[in-house]
Every structure is written in structure tokens, then in C-alpha cells.
Amino acid sequence: MKVLIAGAGRLGTQIAHVLSAARNDVTLLEHDDDRVAELGGLPHVRVVAGDACDPALLEHAGVLACDLVIAATGRDEDNLVISLLAKRQFGVGRVAARVNDTENAWLFDQQWGVDVAVPAATPLISLIEEATGATDTVALLRLSKAGVEVIETAITGESRAAGHTLGEIVLPAGTVVATVVRDGRPTVPHPGVRLLPGDELLLVSHEATEQEIHAAFQ
Known part of the structure; x- marks a missing residue:
């Protein structure tokens, strides 16, 4: 499965690590150049620098070939824009988005291109399971959390x-x-x-x- 993850914070990086370990083709987008430099050695994950709200960058990162896009930035407005672009402009089959502020949860629906809306408080295991629609990655995540x-x-x-x-x-x-x-x-x-x-x-x-x-x- 080809996966594009927007946002290389703790959440996005953990998701990238688990999905790549499960033999998925993972691309991670991050706008902070310093953070991109830190992630240069992330195994089996392609890291792309730039603003994921930019359609040109999404296309450059390979969104047209993606099966899943996960908008995992710390800004709800960015996650909504990324979701809408992924679904409406690029026709991605499955789009998941993190909801940082519960008051914004009502916006995260199919009108904004969101197939799976996951509150920030949701355990990471549940987020990955819901986003991918599969359970094979969950065992890997439990292993990684256990050291x-x-x-x-x-x-x-x-x-x-x-x-x-x-x-x-x-x-x-x-x-x-x-x-x-x-x-x-x-x-x-x-x-x-x-x-x-x-x-x-x-x-x-x-x-x-x-x-x-x-x-x-x-």
C-alpha cells in the first residue's frame, strides 16, 4: 500500500515507522526544514520537505499513486485542506485526518474529503487501525510500544x-x-x-x- 503522511511530528513519525515496518510504501511530508534534517535517517521512509497544503507539492510527493493519505499535522485547518485536496483534486481512495480541537470535529466529514476522523486523544493503535482499515499493523505497533x-x-x-x-x-x-x-x-x-x-x-x-x-x- 502506498501511504502519504502529512506532518512529521511525534504522531506522524510513529505512524510512518509502523506502516513502513509493515512493508508499506510510505512518504512523510514536513514543512520544517530542521525537522526534515532530523528525519534524514528514518529507515524505509521517504521524507519530503514542503507545505502539504500545496497541491504541487502533494503531486510531487506522489499523491496520485497513493492508496491512503493521513493528515496528521497539529493544525486542524491544515488537515482539512490536505484532506480536501487529497480526495477532491487527486482522488485518493482513503483519507484520514487528525482532529486536534474537539470543537472542530463536526467539520471532519466527507464534505471535506475525510473518510476517517480521529480525535487527538485516540490511542495511536486505534488511529492506525482505523486509517488503514486493516489490523496487521496493530501488532507491530504494540511491539514497538513495548520496546x-x-x-x-x-x-x-x-x-x-x-x-x-x-x-x-x-x-x-x-x-x-x-x-x-x-x-x-x-x-x-x-x-x-x-x-x-x-x-x-x-x-x-x-x-x-x-x-x-x-x-x-x-
Whole structure:
């Protein structure tokens, strides 16, 4: 799923992190250049600088190809404009918007292009579940909130794990394989699965670093 998130504050950044970890194509828009610089190393997320209320910027950021737009700025007026542009001008299929001031909640409806209006006090888990219309990201969010890292690694022809079964791989302590994606399809990671070049693994760990996990497979 292609997702565009407007607003790289705490909320927008957390949503971007969770959705990208769930293998979605995520673009994050932010008008503050200093904040954009801080986010330069955000893994698997494209960060674009500029005002998300600008139609030209939205188009440049790829809104025409997006399945979901999330307006998560701290200003209700901006979230309404972004939602309206996404739905009416660019025809985005699903638009979610954060309501910062409860007195403005009545504005956040389909007339303004909003499919899902989420009050600021709504738990982040619920926001993501409602915005995406799916539940597969919720487990990842619960893991991240519990201090568990979600890490990806890919098997190549040079990987020492290629040709071996999962049961033969010695994983770092506190690490489990959540799924093996082969030919675009997730498979159950039982010990007998033999790893092949092109396989992508999603692992969760509460102790190991990303480097330690990659080392176990590469």
C-alpha cells in the first residue's frame, strides 16, 4: 500500500515507522526544514520537505499513486485542506485526518474529503487501525510500544543462510522470525523452511541490534 503522511511530528513519525515496518510504501511530508534534517535517517521512509497544503507539492510527493493519505499535522485547518485536496483534486481512495480541537470535529466529514476522523486523544493503535482499515499493523505497533524492534533482512545468493533451514540458523537472544516473504507472499516461518535467494525476513527482537540480526543471515 502506498501511504502519504502529512506532518512529521511525534504522531506522524510513529505512524510512518509502523506502516513502513509493515512493508508499506510510505512518504512523510514536513514543512520544517530542521525537522526534515532530523528525519534524514528514518529507515524505509521517504521524507519530503514542503507545505502539504500545496497541491504541487502533494503531486510531487506522489499523491496520485497513493492508496491512503493521513493528515496528521497539529493544525486542524491544515488537515482539512490536505484532506480536501487529497480526495477532491487527486482522488485518493482513503483519507484520514487528525482532529486536534474537539470543537472542530463536526467539520471532519466527507464534505471535506475525510473518510476517517480521529480525535487527538485516540490511542495511536486505534488511529492506525482505523486509517488503514486493516489490523496487521496493530501488532507491530504494540511491539514497538513495548520496546521490541521490527527488523527486515534479505537473503541473497551470497548470504550464508541461503540453502539452510530456519531451524539451522542461530538467532540472537530474544529474537524470533515473524514471517518469510517469498515471491511477494508471506509464509509461516516453521523450522523446516529452507531459505532461498530473494527471500525477505521480518524479525522481531527486544535484545539484539539490527547488525547482530543481519550477521546471523549474511
